[in-house]
Amino acid sequence: MIQAENKQVIKEISHQDIYNLYDSWEQLQSWQEVLPVLEKFFEDKNRPVNKQQIARKYYACSQVFTVFYTDFSQSMKKMEKQLLELRSKKKV
Secondary structure, three states, rough: OOOHHHHHHHHOOHHHHHHHHHHHHHHHHHHHOOOHHHHHHOOOOOOOOHHHHHHHHHHHHHHHHHHHHHHHHHHHHHHHHHHHHHHHOOOO
16 A cells, blocks of 8 residues: 555546546636626626617627536536545545
8 A cells, every 4th residue: 555654545546537627627717718708798887878789798798608607517517526536536
């Protein structure tokens, strides 16, 4: 058995496990460029009075948010599953 300096047993984690977790993290990171667009739209206090333009922009932002939320929810479930698998790996 391999033990750490504090005499605890080290878990066996494969490179594939690490790459899978990194892929999930990258997927979440990819939203960093898109989400500021939504933030800018919703924090804009000087919106034009044109109701049609507001409705179009609101609809577009709601579609982006819906896609984000779906992807985020799926990614969180996937990441949780990966973390649970990593925690339950056998110790070497």
